[in-house]
Amino acid sequence: xxxxxxxxxxxxxxxxxxxxxxxxxxxxxxATEQLKTSTREMIQSGIDTDNxxxxxxxxxxxxxxxxxxxxxxxxxMNTQKEGLPVEPIMNKAYEGMVKQVQxxxxxxxxxxxRTRYAFAYAxxxxxxxxxxxxxxxxxxxxxxxxxxxxxxxxxxxxDMLQERTQQMTQLxxxxxxxxxxxxxxxxxxxxxxxxxxxxxxxxxxxxGYTARKMENMRNSFMTQSRSSHPTxxxxxxxxxxxxxxxxxxxxxxxxxxxSGPGGLGGxxxxxxxxx
Amino acid sequence: xxxxxxxxxLAFSVLxxxxxxxxxxxxxxxELYLKRPDAIxxxxxxSLDGYQLHQAEKHDSSTxxxxxxxxxxxTYFYIVDGVLLLPSCKFKEKDDFGAINCIYIPGx
Numbered sequence: 001x002x003x004x005x006x007x008x009x010x011x012x013x014x015x016x017x018x019x020x021x022x023x024x025x026x027x028x029x030x031a032t033e034q035l036k037t038s039t040r041e042m043i044q045s046g047i048d049t050d051n052x053x054x055x056x057x058x059x060x061x062x063x064x065x066x067x068x069x070x071x072x073x074x075x076x077m078n079t080q081k082e083g084l085p086v087e088p089i090m091n092k093a094y095e096g097m098v099k100q101v102q103x104x105x106x107x108x109x110x111x112x113x114r115t116r117y118a119f120a121y122a123x124x125x126x127x128x129x130x131x132x133x134x135x136x137x138x139x140x141x142x143x144x145x146x147x148x149x150x151x152x153x154x155x156x157x158x159d160m161l162q163e164r165t166q167q168m169t170q171l172x173x174x175x176x177x178x179x180x181x182x183x184x185x186x187x188x189x190x191x192x193x194x195x196x197x198x199x200x201x202x203x204x205x206x207x208g209y210t211a212r213k214m215e216n217m218r219n220s221f222m223t224q225s226r227s228s229h230p231t232x233x234x235x236x237x238x239x240x241x242x243x244x245x246x247x248x249x250x251x252x253x254x255x256x257x258x259s260g261p262g263g264l265g266g267x268x269x270x271x272x273x274x275x
Numbered sequence: 276x277x278x279x280x281x282x283x284x285l286a287f288s289v290l291x292x293x294x295x296x297x298x299x300x301x302x303x304x305x306e307l308y309l310k311r312p313d314a315i316x317x318x319x320x321x322s323l324d325g326y327q328l329h330q331a332e333k334h335d336s337s338t339x340x341x342x343x344x345x346x347x348x349x350t351y352f353y354i355v356d357g358v359l360l361l362p363s364c365k366f367k368e369k370d371d372f373g374a375i376n377c378i379y380i381p382g383x
Contacts, residue, residue, distance in 0.1 A: 054325070090325065091322050091325055091326065094325040094327075096372060098320050098326045099359055099372060105372060109371035112371055146368045147368045147369070148368070186366075189368060191367065
């Protein structure tokens with residue numbers, strides 16, 4: 001047992017020396033001691049060595065001040081500490097640098113992304129228990145934000161979900177939450193306003209849509225959006241759901257129901273024609 | 276009113292560079308095409324590899340082509356002759372710098 005402990009300690013010690021060496025080798029003349037130390041802290045906090053070094057090098061090449069570089073690294077470390085994904089925040093830094101955005105605006109954007117993920121994961125934790133579920137739902141909520149949804153509307157969907165899932169099993173809750181937020185994300189990505197997206201998802205939840213029905217609605221919406229304007233399509237879907245048309249019938253041009261002959265496909269098509 | 280409408284169209288055209296943009300999925304890769312006959316260099320950056328710049332190749336006299344893996348969704352944009360280009364695309368998201376990025380979603 002003692003031997004094993006000693007061996008583990010030796011491996012950890014060697015690993016820490018390797019981190020140190022890689023940082024020194026890659027940033028030797030470029031970075032100050034303070035920045036090198038902060039880069040080592042990043043690596044020790046669990047950030048991939050290559051990514052930590054790449055990000056630091058790029059920040060130096062892109063005229064980040066020492067303070068700005070340290071702040072950017074701190075955002076990444078805090079993200080890691082809070083159990084949030086670091087990839088979207090690091091990607092934001094890379095993206096900003098490629099777009100030649102000013103350093104201070106890049107750091108602000110990184111902080112905005114971190115805030116979005118923190119809110120999204122907090123919402124996901126209110127619904128999910130397992131880490132993988134929190135991650136899946138949290139990431140989808142965060143992407144809905146990035147696509148244009150606002151906090152109030154996300155909260156609106158959350159409230160409706162919590163009301164709807166009171167009598168559901170954990171599995172059913174997860175499925176419905178996942179499908180609802182994926183629908184919101186994809187509709188927002190098509191350019192639908194946050195309010196219209198939320199109204200449609202909440203209406204479907206109010207009308208007792210299951211995860212499968214929500215998925216069907218999303219798929220048919222995405223398919224129809226190829227030929228119809230998303231806002232017109234959303235209005236048609238909203239009317240159809242209010243009228244009690246089944247999710248399986250949404251998007252079939254030949255379907256008839258309370259919305260009248262021609263169904264959604266016809267209405268959506270007319271919307272597209274107005275473009 | 277008419278003047279504002281024309282100005283909006285002009286502003287949009289300048290931002291998008293009047294670019295025609297489309298893609299084709301071929302097996303496990305997606306080929307993205309950008310029509311910019313006047314461009315000297317076209318680079319492509321995506322979230323697939325931390326927005327590293329990849330030079331696009333000339334497909335024909337007016338179109339540039341980039342091939343990337345199609346197995347997962349990614350956000351992307353172009354840099355044409357050193358200037359950021361926002362092509363028209365179906366799926367978009369805000370980029371936190373006051374512009375937008377295109378999103379490629381497999382199967383859509």
